[in-house]
Amino acid sequence: MTFDEKTLARFDREVAKYPADQKQSAVMACLAIVQQEQGHVSGEAEVAIAHYLGMAPIAVHEVTTFYNMYNQQPVGQFKLNVCTNLPCQLRDGEKALQHVCHRLGVEPYGTTADGMFTVQPSECLGACADAPVLLVNDRQMLSFMSNERLDELLAMLKDTHA
Ligand code: FES
Secondary structure (H helix, E strand, O other), rough: OOOOOHHHHHHHHHHHHHHHHHHHHHHHHHHHHHHHHHHOOOOOHHHHHHHHHHOOOHHHHHHHHHOOOOOOOOOOEEEEEEEOOHHOOOHHHHHHHHHHHHHHOOOOOOOOOOOOOEEEEEEOOOOHHHHOEEEEEOEEOOOOOOOHHHHHHHHHHHHHHH
């Protein structure tokens, strides 16, 4: 995979924020740019970023797989991350995940046939006291997601799409 000039210019702007011998520090920004432009970060894109930054591909892959904001495969229009880390487990996090999966007819990590929703379990989102919590498209955090509130959310997102 090669990146076009526009993408490389965006990479260059990120690399310029760091000392010349530390351009690898821009790896997260480069991954975010690729995801913004392509919807996900493929293995080929990881290798190309590694080449651009002078890193080992496995080092880039370690970053991609550590943070679940990076999509390693195409996702739906709405990516729903439900926290199932231990504190949330104790307060219905797993039940919330199962409820969303059941309502949408997908398994965890699955995407609905219409390409609208992807549902994923998530590590701690930093709002343990608000469980169950859910993050929409890596940006919007929702707290105290009872089954009723989950149903309302799904209905609202479907309306948004209609
Ligand atoms: S464990 Fe779920 S937000 Fe912290």
